[in-house]
Amino acid sequence: MFNQLKLPHTAEDLFFLVKRGGNTDESAFLSTYAQLFVLGATYGFEKKKFDANVTSTDQIEPIKTAFFGHSIVLLQTICLAEDKTHEVLAQPDRMVEILQGYASGGFREIKRISEEVPRGWAQIERWMQELQVEG
Amino acid sequence: MLIEWIELDNFECYYTSPGKPPQRLSFDIEPQKRSLTFFVARNNSGKTTIIRALKFLFYNEVDEMQIVNNKALSEVGVGGKITIAVRARVRFDHPSGPEWVTLVRKYEAKRLEDGDEGLRVREIDRQMTLTKRESPSRNRDYYGADATSMVKEQLPKELFPFYFLDGENLKNKLGLGGDAFDKQMLNAIHDSLYSSVFERAADICSKSIQKVQRELAGLAKQSKAMEQVQEDRDKKAVELAGFQSQMKELKKEFDRYQADYQHLDEKYLGLAQSESASAAAMLKEARREEDSLKEDIKRVGLKIKELLSDALPYAFMERASGVALEVIDSLHERNIFPVNITEDLISELIKQKECVCGSRLEEGTKELARLQAYRERALRQNMDEDLKGIRSILLEDSRSSQTIISKLSASKDFISEELSFYRDKMTALAECQDRIRRAERKIAKGHDTAIRDCITQRRIAFERKEEASDKISRFEQGILRVSSEKDKLDAELKRKVPKGSPAQKILDNLAVLQRVLEIIERSKKEIQYEIRSRLETHTKEIYEKISTDNSYAVIQKNLLPDIRNMGQKTNQGGGQKKVLTMAYMVGLANVRKEICAELRKHIHLRVTGEQCFFMDSIYSDMDIEYQKSVTEILPSFVTQLLVLVAPQNCSEAVQGKLKGHVTDMYRAIHYTSKVKGDDPQSVDLWGKTVQLVERIEDDLAYSQLEKVEVC
Numbered sequence: 001m002f003n004q005l006k007l008p009h010t011a012e013d014l015f016f017l018v019k020r021g022g023n024t025d026e027s028a029f030l031s032t033y034a035q036l037f038v039l040g041a042t043y044g045f046e047k048k049k050f051d052a053n054v055t056s057t058d059q060i061e062p063i064k065t066a067f068f069g070h071s072i073v074l075l076q077t078i079c080l081a082e083d084k085t086h087e088v089l090a091q092p093d094r095m096v097e098i099l100q101g102y103a104s105g106g107f108r109e110i111k112r113i114s115e116e117v118p119r120g121w122a123q124i125e126r127w128m129q130e131l132q133v134e135g
Numbered sequence: 136m137l138i139e140w141i142e143l144d145n146f147e148c149y150y151t152s153p154g155k156p157p158q159r160l161s162f163d164i165e166p167q168k169r170s171l172t173f174f175v176a177r178n179n180s181g182k183t184t185i186i187r188a189l190k191f192l193f194y195n196e197v198d199e200m201q202i203v204n205n206k207a208l209s210e211v212g213v214g215g216k217i218t219i220a221v222r223a224r225v226r227f228d229h230p231s232g233p234e235w236v237t238l239v240r241k242y243e244a245k246r247l248e249d250g251d252e253g254l255r256v257r258e259i260d261r262q263m264t265l266t267k268r269e270s271p272s273r274n275r276d277y278y279g280a281d282a283t284s285m286v287k288e289q290l291p292k293e294l295f296p297f298y299f300l301d302g303e304n305l306k307n308k309l310g311l312g313g314d315a316f317d318k319q320m321l322n323a324i325h326d327s328l329y330s331s332v333f334e335r336a337a338d339i340c341s342k343s344i345q346k347v348q349r350e351l352a353g354l355a356k357q358s359k360a361m362e363q364v365q366e367d368r369d370k371k372a373v374e375l376a377g378f379q380s381q382m383k384e385l386k387k388e389f390d391r392y393q394a395d396y397q398h399l400d401e402k403y404l405g406l407a408q409s410e411s412a413s414a415a416a417m418l419k420e421a422r423r424e425e426d427s428l429k430e431d432i433k434r435v436g437l438k439i440k441e442l443l444s445d446a447l448p449y450a451f452m453e454r455a456s457g458v459a460l461e462v463i464d465s466l467h468e469r470n471i472f473p474v475n476i477t478e479d480l481i482s483e484l485i486k487q488k489e490c491v492c493g494s495r496l497e498e499g500t501k502e503l504a505r506l507q508a509y510r511e512r513a514l515r516q517n518m519d520e521d522l523k524g525i526r527s528i529l530l531e532d533s534r535s536s537q538t539i540i541s542k543l544s545a546s547k548d549f550i551s552e553e554l555s556f557y558r559d560k561m562t563a564l565a566e567c568q569d570r571i572r573r574a575e576r577k578i579a580k581g582h583d584t585a586i587r588d589c590i591t592q593r594r595i596a597f598e599r600k601e602e603a604s605d606k607i608s609r610f611e612q613g614i615l616r617v618s619s620e621k622d623k624l625d626a627e628l629k630r631k632v633p634k635g636s637p638a639q640k641i642l643d644n645l646a647v648l649q650r651v652l653e654i655i656e657r658s659k660k661e662i663q664y665e666i667r668s669r670l671e672t673h674t675k676e677i678y679e680k681i682s683t684d685n686s687y688a689v690i691q692k693n694l695l696p697d698i699r700n701m702g703q704k705t706n707q708g709g710g711q712k713k714v715l716t717m718a719y720m721v722g723l724a725n726v727r728k729e730i731c732a733e734l735r736k737h738i739h740l741r742v743t744g745e746q747c748f749f750m751d752s753i754y755s756d757m758d759i760e761y762q763k764s765v766t767e768i769l770p771s772f773v774t775q776l777l778v779l780v781a782p783q784n785c786s787e788a789v790q791g792k793l794k795g796h797v798t799d800m801y802r803a804i805h806y807t808s809k810v811k812g813d814d815p816q817s818v819d820l821w822g823k824t825v826q827l828v829e830r831i832e833d834d835l836a837y838s839q840l841e842k843v844e845v846c
Contacts (some may be wrong), residue, residue: 029440038448046451074448074455076480081458086466086473089480121436121561127443130450 002092004057005063007037008104013111014040015059016119027114027123033060034067040072041099044106045078051104075099137164137226137775138747140554143840145204146191146222147184150806150837153210157220158840160185162747162775163798164226166233170775171456171796175782176803176825177814181838182779186541186749192221192240203244206835216245230747367620375617382614385607392600421571428564435556511598669729673722674715677772681714681764714761720748733746747775766792782818782827790821800843803831807836 011033016025020038030036044050058063068075079088079095082102088094117126143149144157147431164170176182190196220241227234463476531802542640724746754762766789770776780789800820806829810816816828825843 026436029443031441031444035444035448039444039451041453042448042455045455046453072450073480074452076477077452077459078455080462080476080480081455084462086462086471086476089473089476124443125440126434127447130438130447133462 002065002095003062005037005064005068005096005099006101007033007060007063008040008051008054008100008107009057010051010104010107010111011036011040011104012053012057012059014107017114026120029124031126032067033068034063034071037063037099037103038068038071040103040106040110041078042102042106043110044102044104045081047106047109048108050101052101053109054100054104056100064070064125078102137170137228137745138162138746139224139226141188141192142220143184143188143221144222145207146188146219146221147201147204148179148181148805148836148838149184150204151204152840157222160801160840161799161842162550162777164775166228169770169773169796170798171770171793172775172799172801173797173820174777174779174791174801174803175785175818175820175825175827175843176779176806176838177816178781180805180827181803181840182781183751183756184753184838185777186781188221189749192223192238195240202242204836204837206833207466208244208246209835210248213246216243226389242292258435365598371617371620375614378614378617382607389600389604414801418571418575421567425564425567425571428560430565431560435560455612542754554681580710658693661835669726670719670722672716673725677768678715678718679722680768681713681718681761711761714765717750717753717765717769721769724748725772734828745774747777748773749777749779751779752781752784753778754786754789759786759788762786763788763792769773770796782815785818785820794821802841802843804841805836806831806833807839808832808834809836 014036015021017025017039018030018033019028020031020033022079030039033080065072075095076089079098080086082088083094088098113126113130116122117123139157140161142157142159144151149158160172160174162170162172174182174185186198191202191690202219203217204219206574211217219241222237222239224235224237459480463481466473466476711758728745748769753765778793802825805827808831810828810830817824817826819825820843
């Protein structure tokens with residue numbers, strides 16, 4: 001589908017949400033950087049936050065497609081919804097562009113709402129609110 | 136005391152010729168024998184001089200204008216000196232043996248000008264030498280180191296009492312109208328009667344005590360350290376007693392503190408331990424609860440986080456799914472089924488659609504029906520194979536979607552429940568932690584307070600205990616030190632005053648003397664009464680032997696108080712009063728002898744019982760009967776008797792009674808150019824004429840002694 005997705009540099013401020021690399025932050029609830037990417041992309045698309053010309057972070061290696069697992073469908077959906085044609089699914093570069101753009105925008109938005117409350121369980125609860133609002 | 140000899144050297148009328156020995160009067164005194172010396176001399180020729188010489192020697196009674204022999208003084212030029220001396224050798228008969236003392240008293244006379252006015256007399260020497268036949272060292276025990284100085288210091292009256300009766304003065308006094316007795320004699324008798332003998336005994340004791348104390352003082356002076364040691368020792372003893380008393384108190388205090396300390400130890404430590412254990416149990420329980428809560432929270436948190444990570448992407452997929460489905464629908468309407476619109480994608484879209492909005496499940500169902508319609512249409516277009524596959528996929532997807540939807544729905548509920556649970560747990564955790572904090576504070580406070588109190592009390596108790604212990608330690612050291620010093624001082628004292636040493640003996644003597652003195656003081660009146668009683672007995676016995684007129688019964692009533700007036704009232708002359716006086720004297724001597732014997736049982740009394748009696752002119756104006764009886768009776772009561780008689784009183788009756796008793800006889804030869812008065816110049820004694828006057832050319836008369844061999 002696409003070779004590799006790179007995390008935008010806007011994700012750097014949100015690494016604390018990922019329980020990797022010895023991170024013991026209480027507000028971390030994601031297990032992989034792939035989940036972080038999916039969260040960013042879905043949130044960015046939902047909030048219509050797209051960044052063009054996204055630069056990638058050097059801190060994290062590009063994420064292999066296999067790491068996304070079942071969430072790849074979510075990413076395909078975003079791409080399909082963005083271009084409104086099934087042809088996009090045959091264009092890996094376009095899909096990367098769409099996904100990284102929305103992920104970058106989504107991360108900026110997530111950072112904003114993360115800063116609204118202190119880290120820890122307050123942030124978890126903040127996400128719970130998001131979930132309920134959306135739900 | 137008995138007198139062995141007397142020497143007079145230029146004393147009053149007795150002149151010592153240059154180069155010749157002094158005038159000596161010897162008495163034949165032998166143990167167990169009585170001595171009676173008969174001395175005859177004219178008036179003013181030297182009879183009473185003998186008594187004055189003894190007074191001079193013993194008592195230092197001196198008339199400086201009369202003491203010098205004028206002839207001797209005249210023989211030296213102006214500015215020349217002569218020596219006047221009286222010597223005597225006396226004997227004391229002690230139970231332990233006889234003892235002799237030689238006494239010398241010298242005066243020096245300087246001739247300044249002619250005549251008495253130019254005479255200067257001063258005492259130049261006074262010597263006493265003490266010898267004892269048996270054991271001179273024993274005398275030293277008594278007198279101490281310096282016997283001579285002791286003898287000098289001892290009152291001669293105490294050591295050398297002698298009795299004399301100046302009958303001439305008695306007669307003269309009587310002759311002056313009943314002014315009775317010689318004042319001195321009267322006083323002597325009076326003193327003796329009431330207190331003299333007793334006082335002498337007490338005085339001897341006192342003086343002996345003083346002497347012993349002086350000797351002790353001497354010892355102390357010799358060993359100044361001893362006094363210091365004694366003083367130090369007493370101080371140490373006082374200090375030690377003080378220490379011991381304080382030590383006792385301190386030990387009590389220490390025991391009290393020790394008990395307090397132990398009690399506090401038990402009380403506060405027990406309390407602290409109990410509090411600590413209770414608080415620790417509470418803490419443990421709270422922490423266990425905390426751990427459990429934390430575990431729950433962690434578990435729920437993980438679950439929430441896991442669910443959140445799953446659910447959140449789907450929650451944000453509403454718009455994307457909607458748009459994607461519309462795209463797919465559009466394709467499908469145009470019968471376009473692109474290969475890359477996979478079943479996964481479609482099912483996921485449906486899942487998303489249903490997931491994010493349960494209300495769309497119905498729409499999904501409708502979609503399913505729509506897909507079935509597509510199937511039928513596809514069948515009609517001979518697309519069975521494709522449709523078959525699509526159908527099965529759609530059916531599967533439909534089921535899968537339903538499952539996912541239900542799962543998501545359940546997840547959402549579960550998340551909510553878990554969140555609620557989580558919140559409850561968080562609240563419980565907060566409460567628990569608050570409880571823990573309270574428990575910890577309580578523990579800290581309670582434990583700290585208990586421990587702090589305990590420590591404070593323990594510290595105070597410990598400090599007091601330590602303080603008391605220090606004090607005790609110091610006192611123990613002090614006691615040891617003082618005790619050791621006291622022991623040393625005791626040992627030193629023992630060494631300085633060993634048992635049986637002269638010093639110890641002196642101490643013993645002192646104790647005895649003090650005891651005797653105490654007895655004497657206590658029984659003063661009894662002794663006075665006893666003396667008076669004995670004196671009366673003796674006097675009566677002697678008087679009644681001499682006198683036959685039974686007058687004693689008469690004079691007894693007025694024994695002493697009225698004796699002075701006896702002559703006036705009774706006009707009893709003829710020697711009665713002389714006899715009475717002699718009886719008193721002899722009685723007094725006897726009483727004294729008895730007292731001395733008794734005192735000697737207790738103390739080392741130097742005075743002796745035997746006394747010498749010098750009777751001067753006792754026969755003058757005395758009835759012949761009295762002369763006879765006195766001469767006959769008196770020697771039997773007296774050990775040594777010197778009878779000084781004027782030639783006119785040497786009656787045959789007297790001589791008759793004296794015959795056989797006289798042991799020595801002396802005369803005083805008076806050398807003079809002028810014989811005055813009617814007194815005889817010689818006397819016939821037992822048939823032999825004894826010359827008493829020798830004529831010389833020189834104007835200055837003098838006397839010399841000479842022994843007379845008659846008996």
